[in-house]
Amino acid sequence: MTARRFAMEVLDVTADMVSSFRGGFAAVAAMLGGRSEKVLRNKLSKYNDTHHLTLQDFIDINRLLVDEPFGDRALQALCFEFGGVFMPLPTLSAGVMQADDVTALLRSVKEHGEAMAVCGSVLMGGARLSEAQYQEAERECLEALAALRELMVRLRERCA
Structure with missing residues (x-):
C-alpha cells in the first residue's frame, strides 16, 4: 500500500484551498500581485498544459492561506507525497518559563x-x-x- 494511494494530488488540494477562500480564485489572484483569475485557475488545473504552478506560486499561495482553516492542507499533501507529514513548529519566545x-x-x-x-x-x-x-x-x-x-x-x- 503506497502513500500515493491515500494522498490527494497537491494541485487538487491547492485548488480546493483557493476556491474555499473567501472571494475564491479572484481574491487570491488579486492578493498574488494582481494576477489574472483565469491564469491562476489554469495553473491549478492538472488538465491544462499551457500554464504550470511554479514553486514560488505554491509558496505564495500557502503563505496567504496558512491562517485559514485547514490552511496547511497543500503542504500536508506535498509532504505526504514523500512519505512525510507537515508539522509547523511552535512559535516560542526567548523567555519561555x-x-x-x-x-x-x-x-x-x-x-x-x-x-x-x-x-x-x-x-x-x-x-x-x-x-x-x-x-x-x-x-x-x-x-x-x-x-x-x-x-x-x-x-x-x-x-x-
Missing part, C-alpha cells in the same frame, strides 16, 4: 502513551484494520510526533 518546558515534557509523554494505547488495541486483534481504526491510530501517532517536536524545539532553545 521553565514550567512550560515541564508541561511540554509531560504532554509528550501523555501523547505517546495515548498513541501506544490505541496502536496496541488495534494490533492485538490480529485481524486487518478498518480504515477508521487506521485513521484513529494515525491521528494519535501524529499528535505524539507533534508533542515530541515541540519538546525538541524547547531543547534546542536551551543549547549554548
